[in-house]
Amino acid sequence: MSLSPNPVIAPSHILQLLDRLHAESLEQESQITAGRLRNKVGFDEFMRDKFIALDQDKCQFVYQTCLSIRARNVVEAGTSYGVSTIYLSLALARSSKMYGHQPSKVIATEFEPAKIAQAKKYWNECGEDVERLIDLREGDLLETLKVDLPDKVDLLLLDIWSPLALPTLKIVQPNLRPGSVVITDNITGSADRYKDLIEYLNDPSNGFSNTTVPYSKGLAVSVYLGGRS
Template identity: 35%
Template sequence: MTALGGRVAALLRRLEDDAGRRDPAVMERAYAAAAGRPAPPGPREAAELCADAALPVHPGVGRFLYQLVRTVRPALVVEFGTSFGISTIYLAAALRDNGTGRVVGSELHPGKAARAAAHLAEAGLADLVEIRVGDAAEELADLPEPVGVLLLDGWKELYLPVLRVLEPALRPGACVVSDNLPMLPPEFLEHVRGDGYVSQPLELGEGIEFSVRAG
């Protein structure tokens, strides 16, 4: 049985079901609170407004991440936007089935990072994951080895700045999965669809951009 069976599968179902019940109401309150502000919230304000929202990847995207990591067999997976750790479970489960590799995740909100750590411990995957709390552009600037798979699933306006920080660490052929395609800034898509990557949209969940680092 793979790591997506048994207690990991049961935990994923529970977390995804909980998010489906809770997130719509949480996000409705967050949008209402943001509408009353004189300017759109920045990343830290948005993180606080959405502190109780799991905002998970679609299960289809999660399975794709698992398949991708099993296939690529990366030594290091990096995640921008860990939230409650649902996507992290898919990534770490694949690494455990590979028998090698680690995940370095980043999460701006300390409470979400604590929840993610608890969920990873419940899944039996905590030993494969390091969650760095704070600004991803700072926290992910120092990595132990080249990155084989990168998941971007945080504040969309930060995708390009975070990617630029990580590009020197991306090994040739590294895979970049950028979630929530309809929300991605045009300048980010222009970057990954230009020189330096081979990139295309995939119809998974709300849509993802799948990019492979050239070289």
């Protein structure tokens, strides 16, 4: 006897869509060679149509975390085709039912027009309950996140190109509430590229308590303890 493998509570058409999108993303990733990724020339062009969706088990972990921390406001740095966004939206809806608060928004961020158009179609396929909780900021997230952030952000998902992770955290940090969670993908797989972020999170004066959950390539979970000392 084992626990149900999927903690996500959602209508079957959404669960089926998510299974399909994760499978497509993995199929694409299997075609990407490490050499291609290291070759900076043409990186943006090459990644223009790639999902690079957060792995399904990690998405489920993020969903569970949102429920546990009573999430109302979440920021997703890096939306792509909107796969993790769907989990975040489902989690906000469920959290509002559990705790009796009004759900607020998933602030999603993407700058590739073709990905934005397709993400909107997937969210529409999920239905109004998912769509209505997503506030998609179109354009460079280092600009779009500078305005209209909620006072209390409960969770920040850093699923973005590594050089943008620390600048993004620094934009959002003033709005993180004590007890909020910052989740960073590939923290061990890309440790060399996350050097600045890791140094920042490890510095106690910046207010984070960190651990790495041993999913593939590591998922960093950092709890914000409150005011920087």
